[in-house]
Amino acid sequence: LTLLQTCALSLLVFTGASQFALVGALAGGGNPFTAAAGAFFLGTRNAFYGLRLSQLLALPRSAKPFAAQWVIDETTAVALAQPDRRSARIGFTVTGLTLYVLWNLTTLLGALGAEAIGDTAAWGLDAAGPAVFLALLAPMLRTATERATAGVAAVLGLGLLPVLPAGVPVLVSALAAPAVLWLQGRRTRNKEAAR
Template identity: 75%
Template sequence: MTAPPIPDRAADQPPSPSPSRSRVVRDALGVGVAVGLSGFAFGVTSAGAGLTVAQSCALSLLVFTGASQFALVSALGAGGNPLAAAAGAFFLGARNAFYGLRLSGLLRLPAAVRPLAAQWVIDETSAVALAQRDRAAARLGFTVTGASLYALWNLTTLLGALGASALGDPAAWGLDAAGPAVFLALLAPMVKGRTERAVAALAVLLALAGLPLLPAGVPVLVAALAAPLVLAGSRWTRRGTAAAGPEQREARR
């Protein structure tokens, strides 16, 4: 007698997600959780700058661009003009518009979803989406990163603002340094190439030079000139090298 066929139990179970989708979800959640916890520092910094808990939460809900939020509340906390603080935050957040141009062609989301998805166009969601190999993986990475980061950032903003309000003066606990420290931690991984390091160094010098001379918030705007100055200098150097090339070759002959 032949043995009865063994039932295929795998056929009765739903198919498991492909490894590539699992990897995308894992990486996206890792980015969302790691960066989302920084919202606590923003809540503390915002409360230390004099904003209420409701105002701090509104910034995270509506603005949702970490670096811009830190720049805004830091300038306000230093007594800066609100218009100058808002202008500095605007210039920092303007890069998201360029991310949106790149992501619109990659994700190709339905028209009804695009206004909502635009709220999640930031450094982290763009980096995860652009790192994928196909459109489906890019959409998944963008969605998981955006959802996890948005939820956790807003939750930790609330906790940080409530905690700072309960502690009293954040400066007495040294919490006033939390915002600048996290801001630098977010920027540090982006400073890799020679041009980026030159822009960062010049921006620091311009900001430090403007601190004793300009109103609070204005040195940030002055530091924004570092990028065009470095780019102009590098172009001038390349042109000078190209023009000197033939003369150097003639001298060698």
């Protein structure tokens, strides 16, 4: 991406996982539409965060479109950890503003300094994004269903990587959740029928 494209991506798509997915798919030679679709689907989890935060924060209607830009993992976690609505609003706003400014500043610095790094493949930096994402995800996998979903998604994504265009395995791995839930429901029905 050009410097302008890189900065615009961080300004408009304020969710790291989606940005990494988009750039990774494009760098792997993926179709831009497929890459954008993968990034979009990764970002849809923020809509679910938004549903919960909308109730918790109870912001004025005019503020909601601006607040929606800051609905990410970190702002949600900070807001939900607060004891009351006022603290939740402050936590959400301070976390959102701080991260948004720092994310975009470091994006600009990174884009300007990327040439100084040289060949990123030699540094293994292509594994840094997924490693950070896995480190953030692992502690959140508490139930067997959550761990099974993550495992199936990883197997689908990695297994299809060599045979599908870049970006498509991420989309297909999203099928892990409904597949695991369907199997779990079927197993529960079979146990109930056996009684």
